[in-house]
Amino acid sequence: MTAKVVTVASGKGGVGKTTSVANIAVALASRGQKVTCIDGDIGLRNLDVILGLENRIVYDLVDVIEGRCRLRQAMIRDKRLPELYLIPAAQTRDKTAVSPSDMVRLCDELRQEVDWIIIDSPAGIERGFKNAIAAADRVIVMTNPEVSAVRDADRVIGLLDAEEKGPAALVINRLDPAMVKRGDMLSVEDVLDLLAVELIGIVPEDENVIVASNRGQPLALDGKSKAGKAFQNIARRLMGEQIPFMELESQNLFQRLLGRK
């Protein structure tokens, strides 16, 4: 088994990196893949909360790197999916506790044991980001359909090219089809026009995402919500399947009364 290392980065904060890492990991694991996610946001850890594994942390990433525990001991097994693991970030340290070469070493050790390693990058383009992409085979750049988020994504894509980590794969998160239709939000075409990279996912705005995050129950676990479906599709595209992008056109009241699709 040789894992593929996928890092999720964005530059700007709050675009949904951590939520997406949780959901993509869950989606991959629900398809029988063996997955480990690593929280790269040392000092501001969140991935454990979104996966609902907060109360089971004993050792963390920095403990592994500084030799206080074995890799296996820091891998928390998910309650729901037996093939899903999390290596949490340390909350009481900062980004300088880890170096890019530490991450490469850790991932090399882990590669033998799983199919996928999904790394959650912190916001920004400094040390934490460099750590997160050091071992990556593929980088997913997240953005929202907003000018500032797209600008930061563009910067990150440029940095990835310079570090020879490209070409990046793009996910557009929190797209509101109704706002796009009114001309109040950048469309998928607008974003692609500027960034000129491969698109591997469009996730619609969905309030269930917040509910799910607070409960620690990632949406991709149940296939009913549109956002959950979108994350499942991203996972399938990562696995090499050709999946068409789903129809996001919102239904009006009349269509709803006639019966949902």
Next chain:
Amino acid sequence: MGRFLCSSLHYFITSFASKSSIISGIMGETPSLIQIKGIRDGLLITLGGADWPDLASAFVKNVDERSSFFQGARVALDVSANELRVAELSALRDQLSERGITLWAVLSESPITVTTAQNLGLATRLSKPRPVDAREAAEELPEDAAKWVKGPLRSGGRVLFEGNVVVMGDVNPGAEIVAGGSVIVWGRLRGVVHAGAQGDEKAVVCALELAPTQLRIAGEIAVSPKKQGKSQPEVACLKDGQLVAEPWQELTGR
């Protein structure tokens, strides 16, 4: 060119001037591999006389042995003719960064190494020309020299050139081009451009779609008006001290 470049940090001169004499004494043991010199921007380290992996590890070892001296230093590296790829140079940069050292410039005779350094966002020459280099001063840049930039130039990307600049691809918002001469963009120009930055009022800026965040020619600054309708290739230039943009079709009379 000097006026584009930020003034260097003066305290480095004083703090390293005293140390450099000590170091050259220590370095007497291995003069052929590593030479360290205090310059106004920090330390200039010359590596030569061996193959790259050995040189790099010898250098890192050297750093480890005198970590208190190197702690917090800004380092420019002269690698002479060594051909370095991104993986090699970024590995060294990471190793140095782990030791609290900032690598800011790489000097080399090899064009491959220079390109690598530029890709990693490192400077490829010291900010000020070395004092009284008669040979360099004599080689004036030919008037029609142009720098070829393979696009897209993304946010955070910066091109600085004394002559003309040609970009093959888009220039995205957040990117910046500063040219002594004219700027031609074969693509959409949406970043910031300064043409004729040393005062050349004849400089022009043209693009297939001219919609820069801000446009400067010589001393004049303008922002793009909100575009209506279909975009077309345009040329911007100075006319009677005013920045104007004209469609290419009209200029050529077609």
